[in-house]
Amino acid sequence: MKPMDALKPEIAWLLAAKEDRRHKLSQLPFPEKVRVVVRLQRMAEPVLRARGRQVRVWDIEKAP
Amino acid sequence: MEATLKILNDLERAGVMHRYAIGGAMGATFYVEPVLTFDLDVFVVLPQTSGGLLTLAPLYEALRARGYCEEKECVNIEGVPVQFLPAYNALLEEALAEARETLYDATPTRVLRAEHLLAIALQTGRAKDRERVRLLREQASLDQKYLAAILARHGLAL
Numbered sequence: 723m724k725p726m727d728a729l730k731p732e733i734a735w736l737l738a739a740k741e742d743r744r745h746k747l748s749q750l751p752f753p754e755k756v757r758v759v760v761r762l763q764r765m766a767e768p769v770l771r772a773r774g775r776q777v778r779v780w781d782i783e784k785a786p
Numbered sequence: 787m788e789a790t791l792k793i794l795n796d797l798e799r800a801g802v803m804h805r806y807a808i809g810g811a812m813g814a815t816f817y818v819e820p821v822l823t824f825d826l827d828v829f830v831v832l833p834q835t836s837g838g839l840l841t842l843a844p845l846y847e848a849l850r851a852r853g854y855c856e857e858k859e860c861v862n863i864e865g866v867p868v869q870f871l872p873a874y875n876a877l878l879e880e881a882l883a884e885a886r887e888t889l890y891d892a893t894p895t896r897v898l899r900a901e902h903l904l905a906i907a908l909q910t911g912r913a914k915d916r917e918r919v920r921l922l923r924e925q926a927s928l929d930q931k932y933l934a935a936i937l938a939r940h941g942l943a944l
Contacts, residue, residue: 747819748925753891756787758820759812766822777824778857781865782787 756782789864791895793852794828802848804831807885807896809871809903814918816888817900817926821918825860825867829898831882832872840872877905877940900926901933908942919944 729737747758763779770777794806808816810827835841849861860867873879881902888897898906904922907915922928923944937943 744819745925748817750820752816752888752897753787755815755820756812756890759815759823762820762822763824778862778867780787780824780867784789784864 756780787866788891788893790826790866790868791890791893793854793863794868795894797845797848800848801833802845803870804833805882805885805896806830807882807898809881809898809906810869811918813898813903814900814907814922816897817903818921819925821921825869827869827871829871829873829878829882831879840874842870842872845870877902877909877936880936880939881906899932900928901936904928904933905936905940905942908937908944909940 747755750758760780760782763777767777767779797803798806806828807813808826809829810825811821811823812826815821815823830845832840832842832845835844846856846861849863850856854861854863857867860869862868871878873882881898884902885896885898888895900922904919904926907918907922
């Protein structure tokens with residue numbers, strides 16, 4: 723069997739940077755992660771709504 | 787979110803539920819990169835009813851009395867749709883008993899341990915659970931000995 727080509731250095735660098743970013747995200751404090759989740763919800767909501775799925779973006783800033 | 791957790795703590799103090807802990811995607815997010823979800827899964831140990839049934843009815847009633855209404859399978863508590871899941875098997879009971887105490891800003895709360903989240907995802911076994919297992923193995927600091935003991939106790943394998 724022919725060996726797979728090695729990744730080009732630019733691609734390897736991009737993948738490593740992506741991995742590094744994901745690792746950094748996993749190290750954020752929990753409240754900061756929750757804020758990221760809400761940002762993801764805002765991005766996903768119009769797409770899901772267009773597909774007929776009713777979702778609600780969290781209102782996490784309500785005063786306790 | 788902090789306001790939501792305060793209400794959960796109030797309900798626990800009032801004895802409406804014996805113990806709660808965050809699980810599901812938000813529980814996993816505590817240990818790994820943020821994951822998209824639209825509900826907050828909260829596992830609960832409920833007081834035993836006279837008939838021995840596990841029912842969420844008294845919890846929902848207490849929430850309605852505080853002005854929080856059901857929306858499909860969730861209850862909107864201070865802007866966050868919360869889905870309550872009773873501990874329906876030995877693994878969940880153990881996960882709740884050993885959940886980790888933490889603070890969300892200034893509010894105390896509990897999150898299931900990463901090893902239990904992984905075991906629960908293995909047990910549930912849907913595509914998104916398999917993805918959660920992968921993420922937890924990749925990014926969470928797992929106590930391998932503790933995880934192996936959980937898996938052995940509950941007849942699960944990686």
